[in-house]
Amino acid sequence: MSDQHNDSEMSDQQNDSLRAEIERFQYKPGDSKSDVRNVLLVVATLIAAITFQAGVNPPGGVWQDNSPPPSSYDAGKAILGYTDASFAIFLLTNTAAFSTSATIIGILVQGFPFYYLVWLALLLMDCTYVASVSAVLPGGVRAIYIVYLCMAFLLPFILVIVRHLWRRI
Numbered sequence: 219m220s221d222q223h224n225d226s227e228m229s230d231q232q233n234d235s236l237r238a239e240i241e242r243f244q245y246k247p248g249d250s251k252s253d254v255r256n257v258l259l260v261v262a263t264l265i266a267a268i269t270f271q272a273g274v275n276p277p278g279g280v281w282q283d284n285s286p287p288p289s290s291y292d293a294g295k296a297i298l299g300y301t302d303a304s305f306a307i308f309l310l311t312n313t314a315a316f317s318t319s320a321t322i323i324g325i326l327v328q329g330f331p332f333y334y335l336v337w338l339a340l341l342l343m344d345c346t347y348v349a350s351v352s353a354v355l356p357g358g359v360r361a362i363y364i365v366y367l368c369m370a371f372l373l374p375f376i377l378v379i380v381r382h383l384w385r386r387i
Contacts, residue, residue: 255326262322269316270343274350277308292357299356299363309351309363313370316347321374344371 245254278298285291291300298305320340327333348367355363 258322259326262319262326265315265319266323266343269312269319270347272312273309273316273347274354276305276351276354278305280354294354295356296354299354306363306366310366310370313347313351313367314373317344317371318374320344321378 276296276298278296281291281293281295281297283293291297296305298308320343324337324340327336330336348371351367352364
């Protein structure tokens with residue numbers, strides 16, 4: 219019985235130690251605004267880079283060649299786009315994450331020197347993302363996926379507007 223008690227005490231001590239270590243690195247209201255902005259910029263940039271890469275190189279890859287006549291797939295098109303409904307979920311969530319991180323970057327650089335050039339670069343990166351994702355979408359489902367892309371791109375803007383309106387109430 220005492221062995222179980224000792225194991226339980228050790229586990230509690232380890233949990234307390236882990237909790238203290240996590241709290242040491244968490245955001246605190248007294249943290250420097252500059253440090254917080256820098257951390258958010260790094261995290262948002264990392265998310266943008268990862269989601270951009272995932273969008274232009276979809277999971278499952280792309281077909282390497284055209285299919286012989288009874289099949290219907292084309293070289294360069296997303297394999298999962300033909301066969302798997304989860305591709306739509308991937309496309310929606312990945313695009314929403316990309317758009318949200320790009321929006322965060324745009325908001326955080328507001329007021330910086332040449333911020334309008336950063337905004338232009340973000341807009342062009344968004345266009346590149348849409349063009350790249352559109353290029354790998356299978357022809358038969360392209361229209362519905364474009365609707366998903368538009369919805370996902372608008373999501374962070376809708377959330378910002380709703381939050382703004384909610385604060386006015």
